[in-house]
Amino acid sequence: MIEYETHxxxxxxxxxxxxxxxxxxxxxxxxxxTALVCKSLFGKAHTVMAEGGVAAALGNVYPEDNWKVHxxxxxxxxKMLNNWRMAQLHAQEAPDRVRELEEWGALFDRTKDGxxxxxxxxxxxxxxxxxxxxxxxxxxxxTLQQKAVANGIEVFMEIKALRLLRDSDGVxxxxxxxxxxxxxxxVFKAKAVVMATGGVGKSWLYTSNSWExxxxxxxMALWAGADLIDMECVQFHPTGMVxxxxxxxxxxxEGVRGDGGVLRNAEGRRFMFDYIPPMFxxxxxxxxxxxxxxxxxxxxxxxxxxxxxxxxxxxxxNSEVKAGRGSPHGGVLLxxxxxxxxxxxxxxxxxxxxxxxxxxxxxxTAEAMEVGPTCHYIMGGVRVDAESAATTAPGLFAAxxxxxxxxxxxxxxxxxxxxxxxxGHRAGIGAADFASGRSGDVSLDxxxxxxxxxxxxxxxxxxxxxNPYELHRELQESMQSLVGIIRTGSELDEALxxxxxxxxxxxxxxxxxxxxxxxxxxxxxxxxSMLTVSRCTAQxxxxxxxxxxxxxxxxxxxxxxxxxxxxxxxRIPQGAPRSGGVxxxxxxxxxxxxxxxxxxxxxxxxxxxxxxx
Amino acid sequence: MAEELTRAAVSGEVTMRxxxxxxxxxxxxxxxxxxxxxxxxxxxxxxxxxxxxPDLACRWNCKAGKCGSCSAEINGxxxxxxxxRMDSLPAGETVTVAxxxxxxxxxxxxxxxxxxxxxxKRIPPFxxxxxxxxxxxxxxxxMQQMDVERSQEFRKCIECYLCQDVCHVIRDHEENxxxxxxxxxxxxxxxxxxxxxxxxxxxELLRRDQGLGKxxxxxxxxxxxxxxxxxxxxxxxxxxxxxxxxSYDPVAWLGRKLRNRSKKSAAEAAATSPAEGPAAVQGxxxxxxxxxxxxxxxxxxxxxxxxxxxxxxxxxxTVGAPEGxxx
Numbered sequence: 001m002i003e004y005e006t007h008x009x010x011x012x013x014x015x016x017x018x019x020x021x022x023x024x025x026x027x028x029x030x031x032x033x034t035a036l037v038c039k040s041l042f043g044k045a046h047t048v049m050a051e052g053g054v055a056a057a058l059g060n061v062y063p064e065d066n067w068k069v070h071x072x073x074x075x076x077x078x079k080m081l082n083n084w085r086m087a088q089l090h091a092q093e094a095p096d097r098v099r100e101l102e103e104w105g106a107l108f109d110r111t112k113d114g115x116x117x118x119x120x121x122x123x124x125x126x127x128x129x130x131x132x133x134x135x136x137x138x139x140x141x142x143t144l145q146q147k148a149v150a151n152g153i154e155v156f157m158e159i160k161a162l163r164l165l166r167d168s169d170g171v172x173x174x175x176x177x178x179x180x181x182x183x184x185x186x187v188f189k190a191k192a193v194v195m196a197t198g199g200v201g202k203s204w205l206y207t208s209n210s211w212e213x214x215x216x217x218x219x220m221a222l223w224a225g226a227d228l229i230d231m232e233c234v235q236f237h238p239t240g241m242v243x244x245x246x247x248x249x250x251x252x253x254e255g256v257r258g259d260g261g262v263l264r265n266a267e268g269r270r271f272m273f274d275y276i277p278p279m280f281x282x283x284x285x286x287x288x289x290x291x292x293x294x295x296x297x298x299x300x301x302x303x304x305x306x307x308x309x310x311x312x313x314x315x316x317x318n319s320e321v322k323a324g325r326g327s328p329h330g331g332v333l334l335x336x337x338x339x340x341x342x343x344x345x346x347x348x349x350x351x352x353x354x355x356x357x358x359x360x361x362x363x364x365t366a367e368a369m370e371v372g373p374t375c376h377y378i379m380g381g382v383r384v385d386a387e388s389a390a391t392t393a394p395g396l397f398a399a400x401x402x403x404x405x406x407x408x409x410x411x412x413x414x415x416x417x418x419x420x421x422x423x424g425h426r427a428g429i430g431a432a433d434f435a436s437g438r439s440g441d442v443s444l445d446x447x448x449x450x451x452x453x454x455x456x457x458x459x460x461x462x463x464x465x466x467n468p469y470e471l472h473r474e475l476q477e478s479m480q481s482l483v484g485i486i487r488t489g490s491e492l493d494e495a496l497x498x499x500x501x502x503x504x505x506x507x508x509x510x511x512x513x514x515x516x517x518x519x520x521x522x523x524x525x526x527x528x529s530m531l532t533v534s535r536c537t538a539q540x541x542x543x544x545x546x547x548x549x550x551x552x553x554x555x556x557x558x559x560x561x562x563x564x565x566x567x568x569x570x571r572i573p574q575g576a577p578r579s580g581g582v583x584x585x586x587x588x589x590x591x592x593x594x595x596x597x598x599x600x601x602x603x604x605x606x607x608x609x610x611x612x613x
Numbered sequence: 614m615a616e617e618l619t620r621a622a623v624s625g626e627v628t629m630r631x632x633x634x635x636x637x638x639x640x641x642x643x644x645x646x647x648x649x650x651x652x653x654x655x656x657x658x659x660x661x662x663x664x665x666x667p668d669l670a671c672r673w674n675c676k677a678g679k680c681g682s683c684s685a686e687i688n689g690x691x692x693x694x695x696x697x698r699m700d701s702l703p704a705g706e707t708v709t710v711a712x713x714x715x716x717x718x719x720x721x722x723x724x725x726x727x728x729x730x731x732x733x734k735r736i737p738p739f740x741x742x743x744x745x746x747x748x749x750x751x752x753x754x755x756m757q758q759m760d761v762e763r764s765q766e767f768r769k770c771i772e773c774y775l776c777q778d779v780c781h782v783i784r785d786h787e788e789n790x791x792x793x794x795x796x797x798x799x800x801x802x803x804x805x806x807x808x809x810x811x812x813x814x815x816x817e818l819l820r821r822d823q824g825l826g827k828x829x830x831x832x833x834x835x836x837x838x839x840x841x842x843x844x845x846x847x848x849x850x851x852x853x854x855x856x857x858x859x860s861y862d863p864v865a866w867l868g869r870k871l872r873n874r875s876k877k878s879a880a881e882a883a884a885t886s887p888a889e890g891p892a893a894v895q896g897x898x899x900x901x902x903x904x905x906x907x908x909x910x911x912x913x914x915x916x917x918x919x920x921x922x923x924x925x926x927x928x929x930x931t932v933g934a935p936e937g938x939x940x
Contacts, residue, residue, distance in 0.1 A: 041672070042730065043772055044680040058753075099753045105739035105808065107761045107768060114755030132765065138679065139768060150738035181719050210674040244651020250677045355677060358696050359653070469663035513668030516635070517720040520667035 002453050004176070004185035007156075008442075009035045010435040011428075012190035014161050014175065015217065017045035018137075019400025019420035019427070020196030021144040022097075024153050026428025027194075032435055035154040037177070037188060039197075039212050042157045043145045046198050046210050047420070050137025051253035051351060053119055053129025054421070055414030056094035060115040062126035062298065067091040069125055072608050074415060076279070077123040077309045078379070078408020079549045080564060081230065084601040085386035086406040090415070090422045097421035098130055106143040108132055120258040123309040123412040125283075126298065134253045134351045140417055159186060160525055161216060163452045164193065164224040164396065165444050172224055172395035173442045176452050180522060183515020185453050189442045191435035194427045195221055195382060195391070195398040196420075200234075200533045202472075202526075204375035205480040206249035208240055214526040215533030217402035221382045222532060222572055222591070226393035229404040229567040230380035231533065232540030235411055235550040236485040238313035240374025242331035247359045249374040252334065252352060254413040256369075257306045259348050260295050261336035263317070264368070265325040271332070272305035275316035280308055311410040311549050314373040318485055321372065331372035337365055373485050377416065378533075379407040379550060380540065383569065388430030389423055392571075395434060399427035405567075409549025457515075459524050465510030468524040475502055475530060483538050488554040489545075495538045503531050503588055532588050539593050540568045566595035627699060628707040629657055631669065635720045641709070642666075648699070654710060655683050655694035658722070670721035678839060681773030685722050686711045691775040691837045713778040714785075728790055729774055732798050737818065741810040760809040767804035767848060769840040770797065776834035776844055782827045793824035796834035796844045803848035806855065816852075816859040825849070825856055 011027040013020045016038035028034040038045065057070040070091035075082050098116070102108065108130045109117040116130040132139040148155070161177040165187070174189040197217030201209025222228055239252040257263075265271045276284045284305050285291035291304035306313065317332050327333050336345055342365035346353050349364070356362040356369060381404030382391050389397045400420040407415060459465065482495035506527045511520050540551075546560035547553050576590035629644045644661045655673055662669050673683040676695045683694040688702060688709050702708055716724035741754070748754050776796035783789050794802075802815050802823070819825040832845040842848075 040674055041682065041726070044674045044682050046675070048680050048771070049675050049677065060753075095752070102754055103741055105741075105805075105811075107756075107765050107808070110756055110758040110761060114757055115751065115753055117758075132768070135679070135769065138771065142768060142770075146733075146738065149734055181723070181725075210676065210680065212674060246649070246652045246656045247677075351679070358678065359698070360651075467663075467667065469667060473663070511667065517670040517723050518668045519662055519670060 001450055002185055002457065004187050004449070004453070006187045006189060007035070008189045009033050010191050011035075011194065011431045012037060012175065012188045012192075013194040013196055013431075014038075014220075015045070015196035015198060015400070015402070016042055016145075016155065016157070017047040017196060017198055017400060017420065018140055018144060018417065019402075019424035020045075020194065021141070021148050022421055022424025023194045023196055023397075023399055023428035023431065025144065025147055025151060026425050027432040027435075028148075028151050028153050030429070030432040030436075032432050035156060035188070036148070037156045037159050037161060037175070039160055039180075039216070040158060042155045043141060045141060046213060047141045047417070048138045049208065049210065049251060050140070050417050051134040051251065052121060052255035052258065053131030053136045053414050054094075054098055054140065054417035055121070055124060055128050055412065056098040056130060056418055057091060057126075057128060058095050058098065058116060058118060058130065060111055060113075061118040065126040065128060067095075068608055070094070070128065071605070073124050074412060075408065075609070077412040077415075078410050079559065080408065081233070081548060081567070081598065082408030083386055083405030083599055084605060085599065086384075086423070087408075088605065089386055089426070090406060090419060093422045093425075094418040097418065097425060101140065101143050101421075104143050104147045106132075106139050108139070119255060120295075120307065121254050121413040122257065122307045122313065124414065129255075129258070129414040131255070133347075134255050134349050136417065140421075156186075156188075160522060161197075161220065162456055162525060163448075164220045164393075165448060166224060166393075166395075167443050168445070170225065170394065171438075172393055174444055175220070176449050178456065178515070181517050183518065183521070187444065187449060189444060191395070191438045191442060192431035193396050194389075194431045195396060195402050196400045196424065196427070197402050199401045200378050200530070200537070201375045203475055203479045203530045203534045203537075204484070205476040206240065207375040208237055208249055208251035209375070214530045216526070216529045217398065218378075218381055218536070219529035219532040221391055221393065221396060221398060221402070222536070222570065224393050224396060225572070225574070226391040226396055226398075227383040228381060228536055228570045229383045230409065230540065231378070231404075231536035231570060232544050232551045232568065233379040233407075233409045233549055234375065234537060235310060235377040235379060236314045236373040237376035238310055238317055238373055239334055239369075239371040240376075241355075241360065242327070242370045242372045243329040243360060250355065250359070251374065251376070252369060252371050253349070254310070256334060256336050256349060256352060259336070260339040261306070261334055262304070262339065263306050263313070263371075264333045264335055265320045266327060266333075267325060269325075270306075271320050271325070272308065272313065272316055275312065275319070276305050276308070277312055280312070284308065309410055309412060310376075311552075314485060315552060317371075317373055326372075327370045329370055331370040333368035334371045335368040337367060342366070377401060377411055378537075379409060379411050380404045380537075383567075384423075385430075387426065388433070389427035390430050390434070395438075397427045397431045397434070399423040409551055456525055459509045459511040459521070460515075462508065462510035465508045466505045468506075468509050468511075468520055468527060471502055471505055471509070471527060472523060472530070475499075475527075475534065478502070479534055479537075483534070483541060486552050486554050487541050489542065492538055492542045496535070496542070499531060499535050499538060500589070506531060528588075532591075535588060535591060536570050539570065539591065543568050543593055543595070565598055567598055569594055569596050625705070627657060629661060630707050630709045631658070631661065631722070632711045632718075633666075633669070633721050634718060636718055639718070639721075641711075643707070652699045653695055654685075654687055654692075654697045654699060654708065657699060657708075658694060658710065670719070670723045672723050679771060681771030681839075684713055684773045684775050684778065686713060686778075691778045693773060693775070693839050696839055713774065715778040715780070715783055716774075726774055729772070729777060729795075729797065732794050733801070735822070736794075736798060736801055736805070737813045737815050739805055739808065739811055740813045742812050754810060756809045763807045763847075764804045764809075766842055767800045769842055770800055771840060772797065773839060775837045775839065776800075779833045779837045780828075781831070781833065782824070789824070789827065792822070793827055794819075796828075796849065798823065799825060799828070799852055800842060800844050800848040803852050806852065814859075816856045819852060820856045820860060825852060828853075
């Protein structure tokens with residue numbers, strides 16, 4: 001039996017992106033012994049990649065903006081599949097959460113009156129995104145990180161969490177993982193656990209996500225008895241870099257379009273005018289002339305179609321490329337050079353300027369960028385209670401991208417940073433309340449811990465087995481080509497078969513070297529979560545026989561009003577057998593799926609939509 | 614699909630000389646791979662992992678120059694692996710990749726950077742002034758863009774610690790780490806000192822405990838900064854001036870006491886003290902974004918202090934590194 005160290009806390013937060021740190025700050029401020037456990041160094045989380053801004057109806061630029069408009073935009077962007085209560089709380093609380101960052105030292109760009117400046121983004125009726133150039137995520141993570149340091153929150157960094165642990169009553173009571181630098185195992189006991197591990201993008205080949213986004217939180221929650229919802233709803237951001245291939249997928253901020261950038265096909269046509277969906281026709285400009293007036297005065301014309309929600313723009317780009325009107329490397333052209341003076345571009349979009357010049361040799365003040373869709377965000381995730389962020393597994397809370405419901409079937413840009421602040425805060429309160437109300441010692445199942453450790457170390461004892469890098473590559477290729485932006489029934493079935501073969505092979509990985517900082521081992525222990533969430537996405541996509549938001553079925557190209565009334569819920573039934581061989585993964589193949597009615601929206605909120613149409 | 618997934622190969626091969634080892638020592642290992650178009654050094658390291666050395670340790674996250682995880686020394690130059698294009702390096706020559714020298718090696722290219730996290734804890738945190746009545750009404754602080762830009766420059770920092778790595782005060786002087794915060798944290802202090810809302814005073818701490826005086830403004834930190842932050846000109850020199858004022862100028866000292874330490878806005882500062890005004894803190898010109906080669910360091914000027922050379926075969930920076938990279 002391998003030894004391990006044990007730590008005892010009231011609240012453990014897994015993941016140190018925006019949601020995780022915000023939750024930890026809240027739990028700590030309520031006097032609870034709180035620690036953050038994260039897979040990378042503190043301050044490197046994927047939140048730093050968020051560029052354009054944080055959406056909040058502050059009304060600094062357009063005083064007519066308010067939470068009701070933000071709520072309505074969010075619900076329509078999500079094609080009404082959202083958990084309405086989450087969307088409401090989000091719209092109501094985002095302004096306070098953003099202003100609070102300023103009290104903690106954040107320095108957002110300013111209006112002439114000295115207030116936080118707000119910029120336009122797709123799907124938001126008014127300029128609503130508080131921002132710092134195009135590095136807003138970095139500003140938010142640094143502000144929260146420094147606040148956490150000031151509050152004395154303990155941070156356990158470079159720990160890979162393997163599995164949640166439950167006590168004999170089935171209440172989540174801690175987790176087991178290992179220190180990546182040393183390979184030594186570690187157990188955390190806790191009265192409540194907050195899952196804030198982010199997304200799943202690393203299962204796709206072309207993604208804006210960092211290596212950490214392997215679906216650990218969704219998978220661990222599922223294995224511990226929590227429900228997942230709408231895992232088929234994955235957002236492909238319309239503008240990722242496409243060339244050179246080594247940078248394919250890296251994000252190009254929507255701020256480029258918010259600041260006036262337009263999309264053109266190989267023929268030079270602003271093709272988005274050809275793809276305006278009926279739902280947004282009334283508020284979208286139908287000529288270039290009208291659209292161009294809008295940038296300086298939102299009352300002079302309707303919104304340009306480049307600023308439709310992301311799902312619409314991504315699908316349109318996909319169609320243009322398929323029709324043979326793409327750019328030389330299979331994308332389309334994003335042009336800001338002809339729209340803004342060079343100095344303005346460098347000032348407003350410094351990271352984009354730098355990124356294209358360094359990585360692609362393109363000067364965006366003089367040339368168009370080649371862009372195409374990239375796997376960006378999962379709207380589905382762990383099912384939570386809107387008020388407390390509690391999951392359906394007692395003792396477990398979830399916030400940020402790992403949680404589902406807030407964004408429905410498609411997320412608006414800028415709503416992710418505000419989501420993680422609002423629900424990070426709420427999850428911190430929820431977990432603190434739960435931990436405070438829990439009496440007695442937390443007891444853990446030693447046999448389960450031993451089992452997880454045995455599974456995790458098994459690949460070192462094998463010879464001539466599978467190469468984890470090769471398995472990962474095959475998983476990415478399979479998900480990219482079969483569960484990508486446009487899906488079809490036969491390919492999804494094929495994806496499930498391919499995933500089953502990969503699950504078998506993942507149980508036969510062999511490793512060289514030791515446990516200290518061994519990336520081959522790290523990847524091997526990430527594979528179970530990637531395989532689990534990939535299966536959930538494929539299974540959800542098979543069941544949702546319609547096209548809605550980020551989920552598009554070639555064989556069911558229209559939204560189905562009946563399907564719009566349900567969430568697809570996935571879980572592992574109690575007592576399901578463990579899968580053989582795959583390290584640490586209980587019962588991937590026992591995942592069940594069913595549909596449940598979405599929450600009914602109260603009449604007074606329903607009215608907001610009737611007034612608008 | 615399959616065709617699309619095949620990366621375009623460019624002619625020839627690349628040879629990578631990568632440090633393999635841990636705190637007990639190690640050596641460089643050579644890996645030969647087919648060259649591919651448009652790659653950065655981190656891509657090639659990933660290909661080594663996937664095909665030849667699955668346990669080769671390197672830190673990385675975003676692969677887009679935004680997280681500051683993949684710091685290393687490439688051909689002797691402290692750099693981000695994700696932002697160093699292979700075609701920017703001399704064609705046909707072996708590329709040497711070593712871990713940052715200023716920090717203990719954990720394994721291969723991964724170093725123990727905990728020193729930085731410890732220093733961060735010792736900096737007095739942000740402390741905002743009270744809101745005015747007007748600000749309470751509108752719900753947020755009022756600050757002018759001109760005033761926030763000074764600190765915004767330092768808040769671009771991605772904490773890659775390349776400036777700490779290159780700084781000669783700690784690069785070869787482990788013993789200085791207890792009394793020197795390093796360029797990253799001088800920039801952090803400058804950010805707070807110039808923050809329009811902050812009322813904490815860190816000057817005595819900078820002088821007494823953080824070794825600001827040890828910096829002899831060789832600007833190496835500025836040269837390696839991937840965010841092009843003018844650390845020396847805009848952070849360290851103004852801090853030195855403020856510290857000198859605080860310690861040795863009785864009139865300024867009394868004035869601050871009387872004014873209750875409230876900070877100047879950029880406009881006020883410009884009017885009263887040219888050295889601290891906007892002219893001194895601007896200069897982040899994106900048009901000149903690419904830092905030149907850190908010539909002082911590569912050329913081994915005399916300020917690079919030599920220490921007792923570790924045993925051969927234990928230091929990634931003295932074994933097999935190309936000419937000019939070691940000392």
